[in-house]
Amino acid sequence: QVHLVESGGGWAQPGGSLTLSCVASGFNFSRYSMNWFRQATGKEREFVASIASSEYTFGDNTRYGDSVKGRFTISRDNAKNTVFLQMNSLKPEDTAKYYCNRDVFWGQGTQVTVSS
Numbered sequence: 001q002v003h004l005v006e007s008g009g010g011w012a013q014p015g016g017s018l019t020l021s022c023v024a025s026g027f028n029f030s031r032y033s034m035n036w037f038r039q040a041t042g043k044e045r046e047f048v049a050s051i052a053s054s055e056y057t058f059g060d061n062t063r064y065g066d067s068v069k070g071r072f073t074i075s076r077d078n079a080k081n082t083v084f085l086q087m088n089s090l091k092p093e094d095t096a097k098y099y100c101n102r103d104v105f106w107g108q109g110t111q112v113t114v115s116s
Contacts, residue, residue: 039096092114
């Protein structure tokens with residue numbers, strides 16, 4: 001049974017940083033691409049970042065949504081079955097609930113609020 005559990009959300013000032021974590025269980029973590037999405041109140045869910053499986057060896061294994069490029073970094077620790085999202089230079093428009101995703105499986109989300 002696939003489980004994805006996010007943590008690390010909270011409040012940050014504009015320009016600040018937060019790191020989100022997603023611990024996965026129930027599958028062979030290293031063999032799957034992992035994604036982060038976010039959804040702000042009243043808006044559609046938005047792609048944030050993805051990282052390929054460890055089997056991907058053709059260069060850069062990460063992708064980012066245009067709104068977060070250069071500010072967010074996705075990474076993974078296969079030994080800990082965990083995917084991270086380092087968020088720097090946060091903006092108020094980054095306020096949203098952030099979700100970890102693999103295929104059709106979703107975590108419960110963690111709220112990020114950016115305000116002064």
